[in-house]
C-alpha cells in the first residue's frame with residue numbers, strides 16, 4: 020500500500036488567479052461540459068477533500084451527479100459517491116450543512132487535538148472526527164486516508180488547502196481550469212497564498228495536457244512521478 024493516496028488537486032480560477040469573488044454570491048468559473056468532466060473525475064476517486072471555509076461558504080454536496088456513474092460505482096461495490104473529508108481548526112461547522120447531510124459514504128473531519136472534544140460534541144453524530152495531532156498537516160491527513168483504504172484523493176479547494184498540499188509537495192496532479200475573465204479584487208481568495216512551493220523556475224511542474232472546454236481551458240500538471248496520464 021502506498022504511503023498516501025494518488026492526490027489530485029482540482030480548481031477553477033479566473034485569469035488573474037482568483038477562486039471566487041469577494042462577495043456573497045458564488046462565482047461560476049466553469050461551464051456545463053467542465054462540470055461534467057469534474058463529475059467524472061469525482062466518480063473515479065475514493066475521497067474528496069475541501070477546507071472548512073468552503074463547506075461554510077459554498078455549502079457543497081460533493082456528490083457524483085451522473086446516475087450512470089453512481090450506478091457504475093455501486094456495481095463495483097462502492098458507495099455512489101466518494102467519502103467526504105474536511106479539516107478545521109475551530110470546529111465551527113454546521114452539522115446541518117450539505118457536506119454532512121447528503122451522500123451515503125462516510126464523512127471525515129480532521130482537527131487538531133485541542134479541538135477534538137469540541138468537534139466530537141458538535142459533529143460526532145454526523146461524521147467521524149479524527150485527531151490530527153497538535154497541528155494538522157495535509158501529508159498526515161493523506162497518510163491517514165491511505166490507512167483507511169483511500170487510494171485516490173481529489174482535493175477541491177479552497178486556496179488554503181491547495182496551498183498546503185502544494186507547499187508540502189503532497190500532490191501528484193493539478194487540474195487547473197481557467198475561466199475567461201478577471202476578478203480584479205484582492206479581497207477575493209486566490210488559488211494559492213504564499214508558500215515554499217517546490218515547483219520553481221529551477222524545478223518547474225510538468226505541463227501534461229492543455230484541453231479547451233468551450234470557453235474555459237483545462238491545464239493538467241504532473242506534480243510527481245506517480246502522475247497518471249489517463250485521467
Ligand SMILES: NC(=O)c1ccc[n+]([C@@H]2O[C@H](COP(=O)([O-])OP(=O)(O)OC[C@H]3O[C@@H](n4cnc5c(N)ncnc54)[C@H](OP(=O)(O)O)[C@@H]3O)[C@@H](O)[C@H]2O)c1
Pocket residue numbers: 029030031032037038039045048069070071072073074076077106107108109110111129130131154155156157175176177178179180181183208
Ligand atoms: N474555484 C474553485 O475551484 C473553488 C473550489 C473550492 C472553494 N473555492 C472558494 O474558495 C474559498 C475558500 O477558500 P479558503 O482558502 O478561504 O478556505 P478553505 O481552503 O476552503 O478552508 C480553509 C479552512 O480550512 C481549515 N483548515 C485549513 N488548513 C487547516 C489545517 N492545517 N488544520 C486544520 N484546519 C485547517 C480551517 O478551518 P476553520 O476556519 O474551521 O478552522 C481554515 O479556515 C471559498 O470562497 C470558495 O468558494 C473555490
